Amino acid sequence: MRSPIAAVKKFVADLVLWSCFVGGLAASTAAGTVLDGTGKNIATAAGAVVALVAGSRIAKKPKIKAFLSRPGTLWFLFLFNGGTAVAMYFTMDGIKGILAAAMMGLVSLGAAGGLIAGRRQRAEAARQAAPAQTPWA
Template structure:
């Protein structure tokens, strides 16, 4: 049984982590609508992306989220959606931003494909071990 202090501390830590994640996403996606200067806009986008990436990677290690991300249905969705998004970004966006965006989405898609392959190998090892 956890103490009340530990429960409050965990709640505040989770709230801050989710706030940084959402704030980073908002900064990376919405910087162009608020800031006029190109250099500041690029800086806000880059910092927001890094903050969201760091907070998101910490969130992905939480047991409930890790279990959700490991389900085959979730992995198939991530593989197909991010693969299609990568292809669309490569075709529709110009310059280095399009190439980088497509590459990042492609990496997420390949990561999900790796999870699917690992899950299939694990199931195959369990079935062959039981037979």
């Protein structure tokens, strides 16, 4: 059983981590409405980096990791991000559309890799669990 101080420390740490993630997303997407020029570019880049670092730390937590490795979640990520990548490529102009489509495509490919790896693990576990079939038994 965890002490109350340890529970509060974990809660505060999780709150800060999620706040950094949400704040980074907000800064990277909404900087254009508040700032112009170089400041906008810096805020967008810094927000993206903060969100990426915080998101990768969040994804390593056991409950989130278990949720992200479920086949249903992986199928959703694969199909949704793949469809979004195609839509972005055809609806956005210039380099922004190409980069956005490429990033969403990478997320989709990562989910596909998780699906393939999970399928291999399940097949290996089933093969090891099955009794050995020998022709002379």
